[in-house]
Structure formats: C-alpha cells, structure tokens
Amino acid sequence: MLIRIPAPHQPLPSEITPRDAYLNRRTALAAGLGLGLAAASPLAQAQAAPGGGKLPKLAGVRSAVAGAVVMDKPTSYADATSYNNFYEFGTDKSAPAEHAHTLKTRPWTVAIEGECAKPGRFDIEALLKLAPMEERIYRLRCVEGWSMVIPWMGYSLAELLKQAQPTSKAKYVEFTSLADKAQMPGVRSGVLDWPYVEGLRIDEAMHPLAMLVFGMYGEVLPNQNGAPLRLALPWKYGFKSAKSIVRIRFVEKEPVSSWTKAAQQEYGFYSNVNPNVPHPRWSQATERRIGEDGLFAKKRPTLMFNGYEAQVGQLYAGMDLKKNY
Numbered sequence: 120m121l122i123r124i125p126a127p128h129q130p131l132p133s134e135i136t137p138r139d140a141y142l143n144r145r146t147a148l149a150a151g152l153g154l155g156l157a158a159a160s161p162l163a164q165a166q167a168a169p170g171g172g173k174l175p176k177l178a179g180v181r182s183a184v185a186g187a188v189v190m191d192k193p194t195s196y197a198d199a200t201s202y203n204n205f206y207e208f209g210t211d212k213s214a215p216a217e218h219a220h221t222l223k224t225r226p227w228t229v230a231i232e233g234e235c236a237k238p239g240r241f242d243i244e245a246l247l248k249l250a251p252m253e254e255r256i257y258r259l260r261c262v263e264g265w266s267m268v269i270p271w272m273g274y275s276l277a278e279l280l281k282q283a284q285p286t287s288k289a290k291y292v293e294f295t296s297l298a299d300k301a302q303m304p305g306v307r308s309g310v311l312d313w314p315y316v317e318g319l320r321i322d323e324a325m326h327p328l329a330m331l332v333f334g335m336y337g338e339v340l341p342n343q344n345g346a347p348l349r350l351a352l353p354w355k356y357g358f359k360s361a362k363s364i365v366r367i368r369f370v371e372k373e374p375v376s377s378w379t380k381a382a383q384q385e386y387g388f389y390s391n392v393n394p395n396v397p398h399p400r401w402s403q404a405t406e407r408r409i410g411e412d413g414l415f416a417k418k419r420p421t422l423m424f425n426g427y428e429a430q431v432g433q434l435y436a437g438m439d440l441k442k443n444y
C-alpha cells in the first residue's frame with residue numbers, strides 16, 4: 120500500500136472536502152479505486168467519476184507526473200459539461216452546451232509554425248497516438264472565482280512541442296483556437312477579438328504539468344469543453360487553457376492573448392492563480408467549488424499557484440508576481 124504524504128502546502132483531503140464526500144472517497148479507496156491501486160488500473164478514476172456514456176471512450180493510464188493527480192473529489196460530469204466558458208459559442212455559462220453541437224471536430228489538423236526546425240501539420244488521429252494517453256486529475260480555477268476538479272485524458276504538451284524541435288529563438292509559444300462563424304455563433308459577436316489567442320513562455324509550455332487534452336472522464340472531450348483538443352494548465356487561471364486549438368506557433372516575443380487585448384489591467388500574460396493578487400474588480404482569495412453550492416457550503420481558500428507551487432514555483436523564482444500578474 121502506497122502512503123501518499125501531502126506536501127506542506129496541500130491540505131489533507133479531510134480538511135478540504137465536505138464530510139460526506141470524504142467518507143465516500145474513503146469507501147472508494149477501500150474498494151481499490153484509490154491512488155494505491157490506480158497506477159496499475161487504467162481508468163480507475165473514470166469509474167469513480169463517470170462520464171456521460173454517450174461519447175467514445177478514451178482509455179489512459181494514471182499519470183506518474185508529479186502533482187498530476189489531486190485528491191479533491193472530481194466535479195460531476197453534468198456540472199463540468201453544462202457550466203462552461205467558451206465564448207465562441209456565447210457568453211452565458213449554458214451557451215456552450217446548447218450551441219457547441221455545430222462544431223465539426225473531424226477532420227481536424229493542428230499547424231505547428233514559427234521558430235522550429237520541423238514545422239508541419241498534425242492530424243488529430245496522429246496526435247491521439249503521439250504519446251501514451253494519461254489520466255490526470257487537475258484543479259481548474261476560473262479567474263471569475265469558481266473552480267472545478269476534472270479528470271482529463273491527454274499527455275504533456277512537451278511531447279508534441281519537442282517533435283517540432285524549437286530553435287533558440289523560440290522564447291514563447293502561441294496557441295490559436297478555431298474561429299469559424301459558420302460553426303461558432305459567438306464569433307459573430309465582437310465580445311473578443313477573434314480568433315482566441317493564448318500564450319506561454321517556452322519553459323512553462325515544456326513543464327510536464329502543462330497538458331494537451333483530448334478527453335475527460337474516460338471519454339473524448341465534449342465539444343463545449345474544447346474538442347477535439349485543448350490545453351489544461353492547472354496552475355493558471357482557466358482562460359489560459361485555450362480550447363479547440365488549430366495552430367501552435369513558436370515565437371520570439373511575448374504573445375498578446377485575446378483577454379489581455381480586451382482588458383490589459385485585468386488579464387495579464389502570466390495569470391498564475393494567486394490568492395494575494397486581487398483582480399482589479401474582485402478578490403482572488405477564495406473560490407466557489409462548483410457542485411458545493413449547498414446552503415452550508417463554505418467558500419474555499421484559493422491556493423498559491425492553485426496548489427501546484429511545489430511543482431511550478433521555480434518557474435517564477437525572483438519574479439515580482441504582483442507586477443507579472
């Protein structure tokens with residue numbers, strides 16, 4: 120039996136989970152679905168946190184990357200697929216689930232461009248086979264003050280990036296989402312400057328926790344969650360994790376993301392989760408975990424780097440995190 124010793128900054132599950140959820144997890148652990156046996160048991164968590172059962176299955180093994188599996192209880196599939204931000208389909212939380220059925224996820228290619236020795240186009244079928252599919256359970260903290268816990272299927276973004284052999288000029292990576300008015304009704308509105316663009320410093324992009332995601336809850340991604348592939352960057356605010364990506368470009372200069380363009384003082388390039396740096400219009404000290412909205416539900420304290428400080432803190436050593444928000 121493996122005993123997991125939480126890092127000092129990580130509260131014990133018994134401290135952060137409502138009592139009944141905690142007891143449920145104890146039962147699941149006793150049944151062999153917990154972390155001890157899960158490493159050898161593909162999709163163990165998917166059994167504990169079922170998907171919708173309507174989309175193709177996507178199998179994977181429990182990730183061995185440090186910090187890739189948090190102990191928090193996964194958000195229900197129903198909540199994770201009905202309360203979404205995907206402005207290409209509208210600004211209401213319910214709009215993506217209502218409208219994203221018009222998104223065509225096949226055929227799909229991702230262009231790799233810019234400062235690299237091997238630019239090219241990757242077909243989605245090739246991307247699915249590029250590296251072993253892993254299951255990781257990440258916290259997702261939206262800049263708006265709510266959070267979820269999602270079992271993603273995918274692999275480290277670095278697996279793809281290294282194939283392209285970035286040059287020494289590749290200081291940053293820019294990600295572009297699909298923007299097609301015919302498939303995405305929200306793109307007809309001027310709420311953002313389309314296409315949706317995001318960016319990372321190259322060392323952030325190469326960090327093993329930066330994940331290229333193809334599925335969730337043991338199934339392929341629902342359209343509203345960014346099918347057929349998106350990012351999951353668990354230590355950053357949710358908007359950094361671009362959905363339905365069609366282009367990845369290695370660049371020398373810091374990319375300007377869509378949200379920074381829209382409101383530079385509010386959405387900085389780094390956008391690391393940080394309870395000590397408030398958004399200009401609200402505090403970031405606490406969060407509402409989706410699914411815990413009962414009468415007695417308490418807000419949770421937001422964790423530095425969303426609880427991933429032990430893994431990613433070094434990336435920002437010596438940086439003023441208030442200036443580099």
Ligand SMILES: Nc1nc2c(c(=O)[nH]1)N[C@H]1C(S)=C(S)[C@@H](COP(=O)(O)O)O[C@H]1N2
Nearest residue numbers: 203204205206261296315357358360361362
């Ligand atoms: N292309 C694109 N990607 C996007 C967004 C978007 O509007 N368009 N919203 C972001 C925001 S604000 C969040 S919180 C997450 C939500 O991901 P989820 O719906 O899978 O929970 O997706 C991010 N990725």
Ligand SMILES: [Mo]
Nearest residue numbers: 261262357358
């Ligand atoms: Mo968000």
